[in-house]
Amino acid sequence: MNFTHYMPTKVVFGYGALDGLGSEVSALRASRVLAVTDRVMVKTGLVDRVTSRIVPPCDVFDEVEAEPRVEVADAVANKVRERAYDLVVGIGGGSSMDMAKVASCFATNAGSARKYVGNNLFSNRQLPSIMIPTTAGTGAELTVASMVTVDGHKQWIKSPLLLPTVAIVDPEWTLTMPQSVTAATGLDALSHNTESYLSSMANPITDSAALEGMKLAVGNLEKVFADGSDRKAREAMSLAALLGGIALHAKMVYGHSIGYTIATRYRLAHGVSCGLPLPYVIASYSVACAPKMKKLASAYGVDLKTDDSVALGLAAAERARRLVGNLGVPTTMKEIGVPEGDLHALARECVEMYPRQNSPLVFDEESMGHLYEMMWEGRLSS
Numbered sequence: 001m002n003f004t005h006y007m008p009t010k011v012v013f014g015y016g017a018l019d020g021l022g023s024e025v026s027a028l029r030a031s032r033v034l035a036v037t038d039r040v041m042v043k044t045g046l047v048d049r050v051t052s053r054i055v056p057p058c059d060v061f062d063e064v065e066a067e068p069r070v071e072v073a074d075a076v077a078n079k080v081r082e083r084a085y086d087l088v089v090g091i092g093g094g095s096s097m098d099m100a101k102v103a104s105c106f107a108t109n110a111g112s113a114r115k116y117v118g119n120n121l122f123s124n125r126q127l128p129s130i131m132i133p134t135t136a137g138t139g140a141e142l143t144v145a146s147m148v149t150v151d152g153h154k155q156w157i158k159s160p161l162l163l164p165t166v167a168i169v170d171p172e173w174t175l176t177m178p179q180s181v182t183a184a185t186g187l188d189a190l191s192h193n194t195e196s197y198l199s200s201m202a203n204p205i206t207d208s209a210a211l212e213g214m215k216l217a218v219g220n221l222e223k224v225f226a227d228g229s230d231r232k233a234r235e236a237m238s239l240a241a242l243l244g245g246i247a248l249h250a251k252m253v254y255g256h257s258i259g260y261t262i263a264t265r266y267r268l269a270h271g272v273s274c275g276l277p278l279p280y281v282i283a284s285y286s287v288a289c290a291p292k293m294k295k296l297a298s299a300y301g302v303d304l305k306t307d308d309s310v311a312l313g314l315a316a317a318e319r320a321r322r323l324v325g326n327l328g329v330p331t332t333m334k335e336i337g338v339p340e341g342d343l344h345a346l347a348r349e350c351v352e353m354y355p356r357q358n359s360p361l362v363f364d365e366e367s368m369g370h371l372y373e374m375m376w377e378g379r380l381s382s
């Protein structure tokens with residue numbers, strides 16, 4: 001067993017963690033700070049709550065959009081190169097944190113954002129950064145990638161240099177998340193843990209995180225959906241998202257790829273677009289990932305006295321589909337309005353645009369088309 005795993009980020013977790021921001025900033029000897037966020041965060045007052053804890057001068061870049069285009073990455077690059085910033089703080093969901101992460105690298109690496117789309121293209125060391133997630137889903141505070149939309153397609157800037165210096169994960173921030181955001185971000189966290197567990201790049205560190213992350217999300221997502229003020233369940237979801245960030249180092253399998261093909265077309269939140277395929281993905285990987293199915297099913301709360309991986313996978317998939325449905329999220333492609341005649345074109349886009357070399361289950365256009373048909377009809381087994 002050989003593996004490489006990056007874990008340089010200091011994690012400060014728990015209710016009240018944000019109170020430690022000032023001391024983290026001074027420990028990093030920052031003299032000029034750039035906060036990266038979006039306008040909603042500014043409007044809700046969350047950005048003020050963060051910047052009031054930062055003593056050195058702090059400017060705010062608030063132009064981050066959902067699924068940010070590469071032009072937004074260029075805008076944040078221009079901003080961070082304007083002055084001699086020595087710390088970047090990301091406040092918000094995955095998009096804001098992704099843009100804060102690239103800003104920390106663009107400060108010391110010249111040229112346009114497009115130049116860095118791909119793997120390991122930064123040559124100079126990045127600025128220190130602190131990430132403050134305000135949802136419980138993306139895990140972006142602990143990952144080596146930032147997503148950018150290039151000419152309408154999702155692409156990635158990947159580098160270990162994107163790993164933040166500090167992640168301050170305070171569940172307090174998530175207590176006011178609207179119900180629909182709670183559902184979508186929670187499904188994203190569950191998908192990250194589950195898909196990473198099914199990846200052929202999984203290692204004992206990512207597996208441990210993924211199993212615990214799945215267990216926490218399955219056990220608490222319906223609770224926070226029903227009662228957003230449930231502090232214990234919110235804390236568990238923040239932890240599930242954080243563990244998903246660790247698990248993501250194993251990379252995801254085809255659930256997210258499928259999600260990318262439907263998110264923009266059918267105006268679905270990212271977490272909804274990958275929550276819908278999740279049950280079908282679990283069921284379809286039950287042979288390719290047979291030795292892992294017992295633990296996966298157990299993390300999904302399935303207590304079956306069998307070693308039959310197909311039965312275990314199907315039971316876990318059924319639990320996943322019940323969970324998705326209980327959150328008011330569509331569980332079939334038909335429900336979101338995909339015309340039956342489009343299924344094979346979407347399947348082709350999925351395998352051509354978003355291939356997964358780390359998937360132990362290999363799909364071609366035809367077998368992926370079959371999976372899309374199952375997702376359209378709502379069939380978990382063929």
Ligand SMILES: [Fe+2]
Nearest residue numbers: 188192270274
């Ligand atoms: Fe995701």
